Amino acid sequence: MTADSYATAAGLVERSASAYISGIPDNPADDGFFGPASITWRVSGGLISPVAGLRSLILQALHPLAMAGVDQHSGWKQDPVGRLAATSAYVSTVTFGDRATAERAAAVVRRIHEHVTGTDTVTGRRYAAGDPALLLWVHAALVESDLAVRSLLATPLTPADGDRYVAEMVVAATLVGVPRAMVPATAAELDSYICSVRPELQCTPAAKESMAYLLDPPGLDEDIADIWQDVRDAAITCLPDWAREMYGYHAPEPLTPARRTEIRQALGILDAAFLGEPGVLEARQRITARMRAAQSA
Amino acid sequence: MRRLPALVTAGLSVAAAVAAAALVRRRIGPLRSERGIAALRLAARGGVRYAGSAPRLFAAAGEKREQLRSDLALQTAEDVTATLGDMKGVLMKIGQLASYIDDGLSPTVRRTLSRLQDSVPPMSSELAAGVLAEELGQPPEQVFARWDPEPIAAASIGQVHRAMTRDGRAVAVKVQYPGIAETIAADLGNVSLLRRMLRLAAPSQDVDALISELRERVSEELDYRREARNQRLLAAYYDGHPTIHVPGVISELSTRRVVTSELADGARFAELASWSQRERDLAAETIYRFVFRSLYEVRAFNGDPHPGNYLFHGDGRVTFLDYGLVKHFAPYELQPLMQMARFLCVERDPEGFRRSLEQAGFLQPEAPLSTEMIVDHLGVFYDTIREPGPRTITEQYASAVVRRFFDLRSPVSQHMRVPSTYVILQRINLGLFGVLGQLSATADWRAIAEEIWPFVQGPPSTPIGEAEAAWRARQLPGRRPVTVHARR
Numbered sequence: 146m147t148a149d150s151y152a153t154a155a156g157l158v159e160r161s162a163s164a165y166i167s168g169i170p171d172n173p174a175d176d177g178f179f180g181p182a183s184i185t186w187r188v189s190g191g192l193i194s195p196v197a198g199l200r201s202l203i204l205q206a207l208h209p210l211a212m213a214g215v216d217q218h219s220g221w222k223q224d225p226v227g228r229l230a231a232t233s234a235y236v237s238t239v240t241f242g243d244r245a246t247a248e249r250a251a252a253v254v255r256r257i258h259e260h261v262t263g264t265d266t267v268t269g270r271r272y273a274a275g276d277p278a279l280l281l282w283v284h285a286a287l288v289e290s291d292l293a294v295r296s297l298l299a300t301p302l303t304p305a306d307g308d309r310y311v312a313e314m315v316v317a318a319t320l321v322g323v324p325r326a327m328v329p330a331t332a333a334e335l336d337s338y339i340c341s342v343r344p345e346l347q348c349t350p351a352a353k354e355s356m357a358y359l360l361d362p363p364g365l366d367e368d369i370a371d372i373w374q375d376v377r378d379a380a381i382t383c384l385p386d387w388a389r390e391m392y393g394y395h396a397p398e399p400l401t402p403a404r405r406t407e408i409r410q411a412l413g414i415l416d417a418a419f420l421g422e423p424g425v426l427e428a429r430q431r432i433t434a435r436m437r438a439a440q441s442a
Numbered sequence: 443m444r445r446l447p448a449l450v451t452a453g454l455s456v457a458a459a460v461a462a463a464a465l466v467r468r469r470i471g472p473l474r475s476e477r478g479i480a481a482l483r484l485a486a487r488g489g490v491r492y493a494g495s496a497p498r499l500f501a502a503a504g505e506k507r508e509q510l511r512s513d514l515a516l517q518t519a520e521d522v523t524a525t526l527g528d529m530k531g532v533l534m535k536i537g538q539l540a541s542y543i544d545d546g547l548s549p550t551v552r553r554t555l556s557r558l559q560d561s562v563p564p565m566s567s568e569l570a571a572g573v574l575a576e577e578l579g580q581p582p583e584q585v586f587a588r589w590d591p592e593p594i595a596a597a598s599i600g601q602v603h604r605a606m607t608r609d610g611r612a613v614a615v616k617v618q619y620p621g622i623a624e625t626i627a628a629d630l631g632n633v634s635l636l637r638r639m640l641r642l643a644a645p646s647q648d649v650d651a652l653i654s655e656l657r658e659r660v661s662e663e664l665d666y667r668r669e670a671r672n673q674r675l676l677a678a679y680y681d682g683h684p685t686i687h688v689p690g691v692i693s694e695l696s697t698r699r700v701v702t703s704e705l706a707d708g709a710r711f712a713e714l715a716s717w718s719q720r721e722r723d724l725a726a727e728t729i730y731r732f733v734f735r736s737l738y739e740v741r742a743f744n745g746d747p748h749p750g751n752y753l754f755h756g757d758g759r760v761t762f763l764d765y766g767l768v769k770h771f772a773p774y775e776l777q778p779l780m781q782m783a784r785f786l787c788v789e790r791d792p793e794g795f796r797r798s799l800e801q802a803g804f805l806q807p808e809a810p811l812s813t814e815m816i817v818d819h820l821g822v823f824y825d826t827i828r829e830p831g832p833r834t835i836t837e838q839y840a841s842a843v844v845r846r847f848f849d850l851r852s853p854v855s856q857h858m859r860v861p862s863t864y865v866i867l868q869r870i871n872l873g874l875f876g877v878l879g880q881l882s883a884t885a886d887w888r889a890i891a892e893e894i895w896p897f898v899q900g901p902p903s904t905p906i907g908e909a910e911a912a913w914r915a916r917q918l919p920g921r922r923p924v925t926v927h928a929r930r
Contacts, residue, residue, distance in 0.1 A: 192528055300520075371638055410632050413528025433563075434516050 153364025168237025708753030724758030726883030840879030
């Protein structure tokens with residue numbers, strides 16, 4: 146199978162924007178599972194989000210069973226951008242939506258997962274998308290990527306805020322069906338959990354191929370494609386060495402202050418493009434206004 | 443509608459537009475007409491849309507304070523950096539440059555513009571007070587007899603507060619966002635990224651020249667002392683003028699990041715829509731007189747003919763705001779411009795017109811073109827002043843002027859360029875026609891021009907002209923433009 150069997154990535158920005166907006170309510174019934182005073186709101190939806198998102202996908206794909214589930218079921222190749230947008234919409238809803246809306250979205254995801262079962266052709270192991278172990282890996286990769294990318298490319302969270310963020314995010318894992326007791330609740334627990342999974346990780350052909358697609362998505366508008374090179378390089382730069390080596394990616398340019406600034410400048414342009422999509426500005430303003438109100442309360 | 447290819451996203455469509463805008467300014471060069479206009483339109487949309495998300499650069503003194511979203515106020519210098527850093531401030535500047543030429547801006551886009559302008563986050567009062575204290579040495583409550591902590595408007599990379607000086611003058615205090623100068627300077631330093639963006643957006647452009655222009659323009663605007671100097675100069679010249687008002691600068695309360703000037707109030711450009719056509723014609727006449735008197739008498743050109751920079755008081759009286767971009771000309775630079783107008787419109791000597799174009803560097807010497815073709819191509823820019831009699835500047839005419847700039851099918855375009863000295867003039871010309879076109883202004887522009895042209899010195903042709911002549915007579919006898927440059 147070649148990358149040619151994938152659909153193009155045209156409309157990546159537009160569809161990501163509508164996904165983001167779809168999760169941000171006009172008149173929420175309550176502050177949801179995180180709320181305007183949370184670290185989660187503070188770290189969500191910023192400049193570095195595309196890098197954090199891409200880095201977490203690269204990590205997530207290293208779990209052969211998680212990868213097999215995506216590869217064999219989710220319509221991933223027919224509509225990769227749509228699949229990513231669906232995930233973004235889900236994350237946005239759980240983060241910013243009120244509790245009832247977030248729970249409804251989580252119920253839909255759990256229902257879909259019930260039908261996602263099969264056998265991974267590489268390891269020969271059976272998998273089920275509803276398996277808490279797989280869900281936890283996906284969750285952990287996402288949370289850890291947010292922390293790692295932030296610490297390298299933005300103002301790092303203090304250790305205390307880092308722990309608070311990991312603790313806040315526990316509920317996101319439980320919503321999709323991971324028992325609370327399994328979910329790391331501090332940054333240290335998160336790191337040791339990831340270490341403990343490493344022996345199971347493997348760069349399968351499906352992982353390699355999917356990531357090759359994401360790192361250089363065909364069919365992007367030319368302007369976005371140019372900026373995407375920086376997003377890709379940034380995501381690879383922020384990977385742990387072991388993950389980079391499993392994929393065989395080249396060691397990145399060292400992250401000097403100058404290089405970091407360059408990456409942020411490219412991300413700024415992407416963010417401006419995102420902000421230019423209808424409704425994004427208004428959605429962000431709704432969130433900012435609620436955060437400001439919470440701050441002054 | 444949104445399925446436009448490639449350049450639809452804000453960042454790069456804005457870049458496309460700056461390329462196009464720069465093209466307008468630099469030379470009549472190789473960009474296809476339709477595409478150029480479309481790129482500008484997109485950029486106006488993208489740029490404007492983006493501008494709405496951050497402290498905008500359009501001056502807007504006199505706006506109602508409730509329009510500023512204080513719930514989104516920037517609390518710290520870090521908030522400013524998050525809003526305007528990482529290239530976003532630079533993109534806004536690019537968008538602003540592009541916005542000078544808003545041919546074809548649809549009513550929807552205009553509505554979006556004003557709606558988004560309402561949503562600009564100001565600095566919190568503490569943050570603004572902190573900048574002021576750093577600049578003037580004391581907190582605002584001590585510097586001023588009264589200080590309004592709520593901003594009345596967003597301004598060029600800053601915001602405007604009302605205050606009362608200790609000697610009882612009502613003033614507008616423009617305070618720059620903290621850290622903005624450093625942030626924008628750093629982002630303008632990433633030439634390679636700017637180059638990549640611009641090369642993609644406009645592959646045939648002289649991208650490096652474009653970038654250096656952008657850098658120069660922005661660094662000028664970041665130092666408010668320069669702006670204060672220009673405003674003082676023009677305020678001194680127009681002192682006592684019957685319809686042109688330039689707010690005076692309070693020098694001792696002006697620094698690199700703070701400029702304090704006399705407070706002006708009046709109707710905004712948008713309100714003019716509900717005024718009579720006669721009032722609009724009078725306002726347009728004053729704008730026209732201001733632009734060309736400043737050019738010919740002060741040899742200074744305010745490069746910001748943006749509707750947001752005017753306040754209207756009725757009977758043709760207009761207050762002119764924002765001197766962030768003023769270009770000064772040497773006499774030898776001004777001379778060819780006068781010659782061109784003189785030969786084409788007064789002497790009716792096409793060969794003389796052609797020679798002036800060549801001398802100024804607009805036209806290649808010995809270009810294989812008939813003089814008739816050249817006059818035909820460039821005549822549109824002089825349409826309103828070639829013949830006497832009342833003429834209406836319509837939006838269609840303003841658009842035609844813009845289109846002519848982009849008209850590359852004409853063989854004349856291949857032999858023309860705009861020398862860098864005059865680049866700004868074109869932007870102003872297009873901006874001026876845009877403003878007059880939106881007003882559908884009617885006047886005998888030729889007669890007004892003759893009053894102002896030093897080589898004609900025609901008699902007053904309108905009531906405003908009469909009052910202006912009386913004002914000039916009151917000026918010191920024998921006053922020459924050079925004396926104007928003396929600092930007050």
